[in-house]
Amino acid sequence: MEKFNDIYQRAVSRKGSEEMLQALLSNPLDDADIAKMHDDLWLEEFTRKVFQSGFYWSVINNKWAGFRDVFWDFSVEKLLMMPPDMLEQKASDERIVRNFKKVQTIPENAYMIHEVAEKHGSFSQFIADWPTDNIIGLWAYLKKHGARLGGNTGPYALRALGKDTFLLSRDVEAYLRAHELIDGGLQTKKSLQAAQDFFNELQQQSGYSLQALSQLVAYGVGDNRVGVATR
Template identity: 40%
Template structure:
């Protein structure tokens, strides 16, 4: 690993570029709060991320009440059991973005949420009990067991619902490169775990959540 940079240096750069950086920091929920989030809200966040990917987020936000109605408030049991006729009706409904591949991924992700929920007594409990020092491992579970949840999608879903994770956004990767902590854009799980080690060291040094460290680094360069 490259020689670590003091996070105080990064924080100073972030505050110089964005004096409001503290106001931008994400809310981080406690394990009990995460465990209390019902399965339908996890599935809603997953599907929202899938439809946001490669699309204008503002449009998805405006249409989201329609998505909630069309997809039965994201009840994972109902969506996992729904037949092809149900999804064909969904694809004909103008209240959503009618992308067939993304629509059909809803059923797969409903099954993912249900399976982990049944194993752990709730999908939120599964997330809350995951080892906090292995967020990349949790991303991999989402990518392997869910549908269309590669790249930054898992981290973005988790961040939306308050799980403490860093995100490898373009600005974060640029920051890691700029401060000499990595020498290339990460592509594989091994490289992502090496970056995780950097963030965990900063967390130990500062006592701050990974989500705050990640956003501060992004603000230092972007």
């Protein structure tokens, strides 16, 4: 397995300089900040990522104000009291992307968030407390207890709201396969654990977040789009 410095130096070389690479990296929120989030934000982001899956993200983003109007700003409390026939009405509203199966995930994920909050004080606290050295365990929890949150959907939602996680993007997957760290299916328990072990090792070597580390891996392979000008 490559050492952190090998990966870092390759990314520096591809991006032109250490300054340019560092400008591309980002870090997650602190656990304390995540714990302060309103739980409704999680339902909103889960829903956004569910709808973005299989669609152009720009289409969903352009309609997002309509989604927020139709679904009461993703209020978990209000959505849990919504009768089934009202859900059908909302699913046909022209202000949103009318996909009833995806709309059904909204009350289902609202219920998951509510159930977790009952046990842990808030869903945000639950997310904040989850150890990142087993982030794939959180992915598995969302897949099992949520609706349509498997694959990359759950991880991308976590990343969007600041939870430290690596992502199995195409570039990261290509790296893991090229270095024979995974084989077979990407979402098998064996592959997921191998990816977790790899990023845990890099984190121990570097002190970087999982988020920054997966970005570094991706910047070292695939298309080399720099996109940052030196000032």
